[in-house]
Amino acid sequence: MVSYRTKVAEPIRLPSRVERERALEAAGYNVFNLASADVYVDLLTDSGTGAMSDAQWAALQRGDESYAGSRSFDRLERAVADVMRFPHVVPAHQGRGAENVLYGSIVEDGDVVLNNTHFDTTRAHVTNQGADPVDCPVSGAREPDADGRFKGNFSTDRAREVVSDVGADVVSTVVLTITNNSAAGQPVSVQNTREVAQFAREIDATFVIDACRFAENAYFVKRDEPGFEDASIADIAREQLGYADAIVMSGKKDGLVNVGGFVATDDESLFDRCKHRAILYEGFPTYGGMAGRDMEALAVGVREAVTESYISGRIDQVRQLGESLAEAGVPVYEPFGGHAVYLDAASLLPHISHESFPGQALVCELYLEGAVRGVELGSFAFPDTDRPELVRLAVPRRTYGAEHFDHVVEAATAVMDRRESVSGLTLASEPPIPELRHFTAELEPVRASAPSTE
Numbered sequence: 001m002v003s004y005r006t007k008v009a010e011p012i013r014l015p016s017r018v019e020r021e022r023a024l025e026a027a028g029y030n031v032f033n034l035a036s037a038d039v040y041v042d043l044l045t046d047s048g049t050g051a052m053s054d055a056q057w058a059a060l061q062r063g064d065e066s067y068a069g070s071r072s073f074d075r076l077e078r079a080v081a082d083v084m085r086f087p088h089v090v091p092a093h094q095g096r097g098a099e100n101v102l103y104g105s106i107v108e109d110g111d112v113v114l115n116n117t118h119f120d121t122t123r124a125h126v127t128n129q130g131a132d133p134v135d136c137p138v139s140g141a142r143e144p145d146a147d148g149r150f151k152g153n154f155s156t157d158r159a160r161e162v163v164s165d166v167g168a169d170v171v172s173t174v175v176l177t178i179t180n181n182s183a184a185g186q187p188v189s190v191q192n193t194r195e196v197a198q199f200a201r202e203i204d205a206t207f208v209i210d211a212c213r214f215a216e217n218a219y220f221v222k223r224d225e226p227g228f229e230d231a232s233i234a235d236i237a238r239e240q241l242g243y244a245d246a247i248v249m250s251g252k253k254d255g256l257v258n259v260g261g262f263v264a265t266d267d268e269s270l271f272d273r274c275k276h277r278a279i280l281y282e283g284f285p286t287y288g289g290m291a292g293r294d295m296e297a298l299a300v301g302v303r304e305a306v307t308e309s310y311i312s313g314r315i316d317q318v319r320q321l322g323e324s325l326a327e328a329g330v331p332v333y334e335p336f337g338g339h340a341v342y343l344d345a346a347s348l349l350p351h352i353s354h355e356s357f358p359g360q361a362l363v364c365e366l367y368l369e370g371a372v373r374g375v376e377l378g379s380f381a382f383p384d385t386d387r388p389e390l391v392r393l394a395v396p397r398r399t400y401g402a403e404h405f406d407h408v409v410e411a412a413t414a415v416m417d418r419r420e421s422v423s424g425l426t427l428a429s430e431p432p433i434p435e436l437r438h439f440t441a442e443l444e445p446v447r448a449s450a451p452s453t454e
Contacts, residue, residue, distance in 0.1 A: 003313075004398055007054065014040045020368050028442025029364050029425055031373045040371035041404045043393040046339045048094070048252035048259060050397030053304060056256065056297040063293025068284055072292035072299075076262075079299040083234065083306055084211065084249075085242045086264035088271035092282045093289025095212060095250025096121040098261040100281055102248050105273040106173055106206050107131045112166050114205075115175040116154035117141070117182035120381060122175070122210065124435040131172070134162050135385075141183040142388045144333040144344040149224040151335075152180030152217075153192040156199045168203040177210040178217040178240070182377060184390060185213070185337020187220035190228065190240050197243040206270070209244040212253040215305035216338030219315050234306040246270055253339070256301030256397060260290045314338070318395050321405045328413045339394055343412070345378060346389040349422055354379050356424025356446050359389045360438075362415065365422050366391075370411030380425075381438040 015023065015038055027033035036042065042049065064071040077089045092098040099121060107113060109130030115122065118133045126133040136158040140146035154176050163171055176196050178188045193209075200207035218236040221228050228236055241247055245267055251260035263274050275285045282289040290298070304310055315338055322336035331347035345359040352358035359378035366372045375381075378389035393408065415422070423446050430441040 012040060015371055017368070020371055024364060024367055028428060029360070029444060030438070030440070030442055031363055031367055031375070032439050033442070034367070034373065038371065039367075039373045041400065041408055042373050043340075043395065043408070044373045044375050046253060046394040046396050047250060048257070049399065050256060050258075051399050052256060052258070052297060052301070053398075055304070056300045059296040059300045060293040063291060063296050065292040066286075068286055070286050070292050070295070072295040073286040075299040076295040076302075079302045080262065080264050083237065083302050084214070084247065084264060085238050086247060086266050088265050088268070090263040090271070090274045090278045090282075090285060091288030091290050091295060092261045092263070092278065094252055094259060095248065095261040096125070097282055097289050098248045098250070098263050099125045101274050101278045102208065102246060102263045103129055103173070104281075105270065105277050106208075108172065110170065111172040112162065112170050113173045113175060114154075114159050114162060114171060116152060116177055116180050116188065118175075119177065119181050119210075120435055120438070122177070123382075124433060127435060135182075136162070137180075137183055141180070141186065142386070144184070144331070144342070144347070144388060144390070149220075149335065150187055150189040150192065152178070152183050152186030152188045154188065154196045156195050159199060163203055168205075171203055171205050173208060174200040174203075174205045175208045175210060176244070177212075179213045179220070179338050181213070181339075182382075182387065184333040184342040184392075185216075185340050186335075187217045187224075187338065188240075189225050190221055190236070191225070193240050193243050200245075207243070207245045209241055209247045210249075211241060211247040212250045213339055214241060214247075214249075215254045215311050216315065218306065219311045220338065232306075233308055233311055237306055246274075251298045251301065254302075254305040255298045256305055257294060257298045260294050260298045262288065314397060317405075320402075321393070321395065321408065324405065324409045325412055328409055328416075330409075330412045330416055333388075333390060340392045341395075342377070343374075343391040343393065344389070345376075345391050348416060349419055351420065352422070352424040354389070356426065357443070358424065359391050360443065361422055361424050362391050364425070365415045366411055369414050370407055372408050372411045376438065380441075380443075383434050383437065 023038040107129040111131035138153045246265035322341040331344040333342035345362040349358040357380045359376035360380040425443040430437045
């Protein structure tokens with residue numbers, strides 16, 4: 001397991017119980033509205049929250065901030081070509097900017113977009129284009145205790161049912177998210193990727209891989225998929241990504257940076273469409289939404305992500321947190337994913353109905369107990385879907401140590417011990433885009449009904 005030596009330290013403090021209660025109430029029982037100073041261990045997301053390496057910090061110093069023809073873009077373009085196989089790159093300020101560029105170029109009003117499981121921003125971009133996002137998870141993907149090593153796979157059987165219902169000409173895009181964030185960070189096999197690529201060719205759809213966690217996915221392929229045990233992480237990643245027509249990437253995950261993303265493709269026509277859309281929404285094609293120094297750091301991070309020492313240490317840390325929670329009796333989704341441990345809120349809080357958001361209630365109780373911030377990925381984040389009631393504890397890369405995770409386990413155990421006293425929540429206000437309501441909506445506790453006087 002790789003280890004790190006700390007060069008910069010940031011002090012953090014555990015707010016008192018009274019402070020936590022006041023902060024949560026002021027935040028409308030939505031932890032997105034909390035100030036970071038009010039959080040002790042922040043597992044809200046692994047997106048852009050990790051620590052960069054000394055090589056990345058050094059690379060920042062050579063950033064070329066030219067508006068056009070930046071040398072820093074050339075380095076990013078070479079890194080993407082070397083590691084991910086695609087010669088054409090359109091940079092963006094982050095993953096959702098890249099989604100806007102790509103899906104705005106290939107998805108039209110009335111289309112259907114298939115995905116193993118759409119994540120929140122992906123679903124929102126698809127619906128924003130007037131299209132219908134349809135999930136195609138495999139059997140067991142939404143069952144926290146179901147067996148299986150590649151529960152993130154895409155069900156081509158389900159996809160063919162959709163095509164039979166709506167017609168192949170309506171399905172413009174097929175997306176494969178690796179790892180499958182909305183299915184508890186579960187990996188996708190290379191064999192499944194091949195099958196999805198073939199299916200997309202059969203119906204003449206654009207095949208996109210959401211590659212945010214491509215290196216983590218390659219680790220699971222090496223560990224669990226027959227025929228890949230002797231392959232390198234880098235070789236697995238290149239093969240798996242190579243089946244796609246295009247990839248969309250948030251550099252804030254397996255790019256190991258705090259900002260940035262891109263679209264990459266080997267299709268000249270698609271590249272041209274994305275490049276011109278990027279000029280409108282992101283910036284000139286050789287910087288997009290990124291500063292030169294950030295492209296430099298991302299170029300280094302993409303290469304670091306596929307090194308065996310880094311990725312094995314990354315996955316081991318998440319696994320150790322999951323095993324510690326499971327040993328304490330906390331219900332968790334198994335097997336553990338690559339970037340996060342997912343708590344099974346429905347099992348932990350069975351007395352709270354789906355309509356009262358058991359996942360969000362658990363998120364709030366973890367904060368109240370130990371100033372631990374996670375995120376709900378159930379009925380609150382994904383309204384009108386049949387997603388399981390999960391709470392994600394996303395682990396920032398190269399950031400926290402064992403003592404922080406011990407604290408998380410203690411907080412979760414304490415909540416579990418007093419679970420019967422936990423009440424559900426109800427919406428107090430929500431934004432107009434339901435796919436994104438969990439970012440800004442406010443809630444309030446469900447009040448117990450007064451006893452009847454009759």
